[in-house]
Every structure is written in C-alpha cells, then in structure tokens.
Amino acid sequence: MSGKIDARLAELGITLPAPAKPVANYVPFVVSGAHVFVSGQVPIEGGVVKYAGRVGGELSAEDGQAAARMAAINLMSQVREAAGGDLDRVKRCVRLGVYVASAADFTDQPRVANGASDVMVEVFGEKGRHARTAIATNVLPLNCAVEVDGIFELA
Amino acid sequence: MSGKIDARLAELGITLPAPAKPVANYVPFVVSGAHVFVSGQVPIEGGVVKYAGRVGGELSAEDGQAAARMAAINLMSQVREAAGGDLDRVKRCVRLGVYVASAADFTDQPRVANGASDVMVEVFGEKGRHARTAIATNVLPLNCAVEVDGIFELA
C-alpha cells in the first residue's frame, strides 16, 4: 500500500472502500489477458445507497455528479483488488460506461458522467483518460442514480 | 458434441437452439484475438418472442428471470457456433450485459439478471462466473423483456 497511486489517493483524501461482493452468480471483476472487466458499480457506501432517484427529477445534476464520483471510487476499489492490491499496475483506464437514471427531459448526462471521469484523472493522471459512453436510463438497480462499469489495462 | 459442457447441458436438460441469424448487416458474433463478442440476444424461441413487455409492469420479476435465462441460452448457442461447435473451448465467460425493459418504478434488475448469470454458472461452473452490468431500459427491440450480450474468452 505504498505505491504512487496510493500516495495520490491519500493526497486527494480518497479512501477506497473494501470492495463490495456481489450476492449472486457473478463476480466484481474478471481479468482476461491484460484487461480487467469490472462489473457495474453504484453509489453505495457501507452497504447503503447514497444517491437514489432520477437526475433531473428528485436529484440535481450536482447530486448525479457526486453519485458518479462515488460509483467510480467503488470501481477503483475493485480494480485494486484485481491488481493484487497494487494500483500502480494500472496501465490505462480504457473505457467507462456511465448509466444515468434520468428524468425524461434531462439531457446533461455528460456533466453527470464527469463526476466519474474527473476522479479517474485526478487519481491516475494521463493513464486515467478513458473512452466513455454515457447514456440515460429510465431507472437503475436499487433506484441508484448512476451506475459505472469499466475496462482497465494492467501492466 | 461429446464434450464435457455438452454433457452438462444434457444433464441440465438444456437444448441449445440453432443460433439465430441476424437479418441485417451485422453478425451474431465476432472472434477477435482470444475473445468472442456476441451480439445482444433476446428471449426468442423458434422465431417467436416468448417474453414481451416490461418487468414490473405486464411482467413479474420471475417472468423477467425466465426471459434472461432464455436469452442467455441463446447467447450460449452463438458461443458454441463461434467455438466451432466445441463449448469446452470456453475458457471464461468474461462479461455479460443485461438490459431489462422495466416499469419506471421497478428496481430489481439484479434479480432479473440472475436468470442469465445462474444458467451460465450451472453450465460452465467456475468458468461461467462473469463480470456483469445490469441496467434498465424503457423498452427493448421487438418489445422483448430482456436483452443479454456477452464477451467470452476461448482457449
């Protein structure tokens, strides 16, 4: 836990939570070749959904952004586990999928998704710059505001 | 057709259908490097949509689960084709994307998606444990209840 990325996380005041375990027949991540495929993560902290509802409805774009950031931090926690605890092995955040539970007239999903993209670049620098697809959905699991999945390349 | 996975399918009483052919300029799967990327599959049997409508609306979560299972079985049928008929070549089910046509207040997409995840593990065992992203949509092609796509690693 004394790597460069761990130091950067400490500098930013970000504590990665213990990675959540799915309660079903799937796993939080699969390592295949040089890539880690991470399951969709949601804005849960200590087992509690922190941002529930639709952005542009009960929730503001700022709420959505905070939700995306939290989901992305949960994603990093899974990547750390996949990398055997060493985030310095992350060669690249390749792609993020950002799914935003949205009121039907809310069209600023990119701004919401920036909550995930920004924290990725804050932590990983240039290696954190990723391809991204941000879309809306009418609702999400557990009524979460945002879900984020990702593909990472490990060294 | 005498492999271990074929035997397991027989044991489970699962008959893989003939793989459906898309009627457009795309293909059911692409093999790229060690990976097979499979197109979105729906709960169709013999050319007929078996589960139409929204989960949490016209359809129950149990219906949705059965739809996800059927779509996942159609997915396996494509993977078998991609593997030249030999499902024993499947090294890993890497990732499933599960899209659930949902009423706006239905939030148990994970339970629905388990219909796909469970059959994958029943058939492939540990190799069937995958990363998963389950989201809702307001509607799906042909009014299907569920769509499932996947990435598999072949040996």
Next chain:
Amino acid sequence: MSGKIDARLAELGITLPAPAKPVANYVPFVVSGAHVFVSGQVPIEGGVVKYAGRVGGELSAEDGQAAARMAAINLMSQVREAAGGDLDRVKRCVRLGVYVASAADFTDQPRVANGASDVMVEVFGEKGRHARTAIATNVLPLNCAVEVDGIFELA
C-alpha cells in the same frame, strides 16, 4: 489519404468530419493492445445536433436511421484518427453499441441501428460486419436521437 478505404469513402460520397474533441476528462478513443475503444458518438455535424428527440415520438424510424448513420460516420472519423490517418489498418469492426432514444412504445431499434451497421459495411465490406447490441433509452445526451460506440481491431 490515398488508401483503399479512403477511395471507397470518396466513391460513396462520404466525407469524414474532423474528429470531435470531448470537452471533459475523457478522450474520443483509447488504443489498448490491438483494439480501439471509441467513445459514444452522436449525430452532430459542425457542432450542431442534427437529430434531436425520440424515435417513435417526434422522430420517425427513418430519421433515427439517418441519425445512426451520421453517428457511425463520426465514429469512423475517430477510428481514422486512432489509426494514424490510415483506415486501411482497420482489420475488423468488432462491436457496435447502438443506443436509441425511444418513445416507450417504439420497438424497432434494430431498424434504426441498421443506419449504423449499413454504412459500416458499405465502407469496410466484410471487415465492417460487427457484433451489435441495440437498445432503447428514455433520453440521450443533448437530446440526441441516437448514440453509437464501437470496438475496432487494427492491423
């Protein structure tokens, strides 16, 4: 700019636009191993959204198809950039994700998605045949009718 695919584009009368730059902490594409992961592209021309609204609502399936075609052309423009300007390096269009902003009772997303699939095959021939997942969403960024992302293999 004198490759076979460039010639084919000229023959088809398709001019690839200058690739759009995301205005956030993500990038239009990431090259990882032999693959290019391209961010979600929308039907924007010269910075202006050309197809806004929902298919099956304000927009017809034909409008949606034209939107999908435009988004796919924008995708190609990113792939050309990723390939150092040489589209002849495209070995395969591996997968397209097509997201269609849809009225709740519109179920012909495949027809809309064909707008993207068809142009891919017109331009790349057999190498353009891809795995595809087409889903609906209740709304999309900037109120776009369609969003398309992709994974390509480069030689």
